[in-house]
Amino acid sequence: MKYLLYGVILLLFVMIIIPSIIVMGFSFMKGNDVPHKGAKLVREGSATDIKDTKDFNTINVFVVKENRIIKMNLEDYLKGVVAAEMPAEFEEEALKAQAIAARTYALSKEIAAGGKGCELHPGADICTDYKHCQAWESNAELKEKWGSKYQEYMDKISKAVDDTKGLVIVYQDTLIEPAYHAISGGKTEDSVNVWKSNEPYLKSVVSPGEENAKKFKTTVTVSIDEFIRRIKSKAPKAVLNSKNVLSCIKNIIRTPAGHVESLKIGGACLTGNDIKDLFNLNSTNFTFNLQGRNVVLTVIGYGHGVGMSQYGAEAMAKEGKNYEEILKHYYTGVEIKKFDDLIRKVFDKPSVK
Structure with missing residues (x-):
């Protein structure tokens, strides 16, 4: 009977578990999936609807797995985003590019549409559903995912976020819609072909070096x-x-x-x-x-193909390109600026620390 039981378990493993692994594959980068309008900070010389009392050091995050809103330090939140959105094994400059894109996305969600933030979760600036906003993982989830590599990877990602603190991607005084995806397939998409939104900075560009990606x-x-x-x-x-x-x-x-x-x-x-x-x-x-x-x-390819290819960013980083070169390649005509400088310009107030 014991051997019969072992045989049944083995048969189930062969028939169900192994095919599931083959079909489903392993965890992969998420990439933001739903577009939103970039947040304009200055319009014809006057400030937008942003309240000058807004605290941009913190962000209200709806954590889907916990079904609640948690107020987080912005930079700490970003570490969980980068860890969820890009493999920690990636080059440091690729991780920095991801951190700046994620920060731009988060701040533009806070500002866009008069501060309404996440449309699905009232009271939240952003949510952790990658199909709607950005992926995010807690320290507990990362410890489980990385195991003995947790401290090494957390230090690496923290450095990428800390070294780019406050930097955002701007196009003509606007925080851009920093769309990103895993693999473009060799050439990124023009946003007008995907979302019917003709953004001047989301134009099609070549993206070589992705062929080594497992899901190319x-x-x-x-x-x-x-x-x-x-x-x-x-x-x-x-x-x-x-x-x-x-x-x-x-x-x-x-x-x-x-x-x-x-x-x-x-x-x-x-x-x-x-x-x-x-x-x-x-x-x-x-x-x-x-x-x-x-x-x-x-x-x-993998994803919608608009904006920054994450595997393309990794390929550029391996060639010695820095985060600014990566971002300016994938987002046409943009500038990398300090967010607190933009806020001072709007409100003529002290910089955000």
Whole structure:
């Protein structure tokens, strides 16, 4: 009986656990997913709606896992963001670039839309849901994730945040929307092609050196029947031929960076995001192939492709580029400035410490 029990456990491991690891993979960088407007600090020489009593040293964070708002020191909060958003193994200059992007995002969320902050969580400036704001992990979570490497990695990330304290990314007196993602696939996207928002600093640029990333190229394989079922769940009127399903895929329109904007499947019009969501793809840069009775979707990149590529930043850092060069490459025409200098300009008040 004992050996029979061992056999059942082994069979379950082979049939369930191992496939789950293969399909789900390991933890990966998140990347902010939902755009918001950058926060303008000065408009035609006059201050915006920012209250001069606002304390920018702290930030009200809605921690999703705890279902509550916690007031945090801004710089301490950023250490949890960088630790969650970028591997601690990355080069120091890449981590610094991430810290500045995360700080810009957090402060612009505090300021934008008259200080309304996180739309999903009233009273919070920002939340820890990476699909809505930015990822963040607590010290307890990081200790569990890093184990014996905790102190080494925490010191490294703390240094990246501390060495860039107060620095933000600005375009014409505006805190930018510092979109970022894991892997662009060799070329980032113009924001107008993804969010219909034509931001002058979110333009398409080349992003070499990403090919070594584990998820630069991924595949998703489904049976022809499952492919048809999922397409029809989104487009019930699609007419699909299971004997030659690829012939039903037509009019694929791509952005200059290679992402699918739209296509027709079985006569039904779908977007690249529709396919991405239906098949849980890492990006909208995909192609279709047929292998026997299966449809194989080959995907390039990871994330929306707009703004800074995190693996691209790592590649630039390995080549000796510093954080300013990295940020100015991925965000066109921007400047890196001290936030307290911008606040003094608005309110003519002492610098924020």
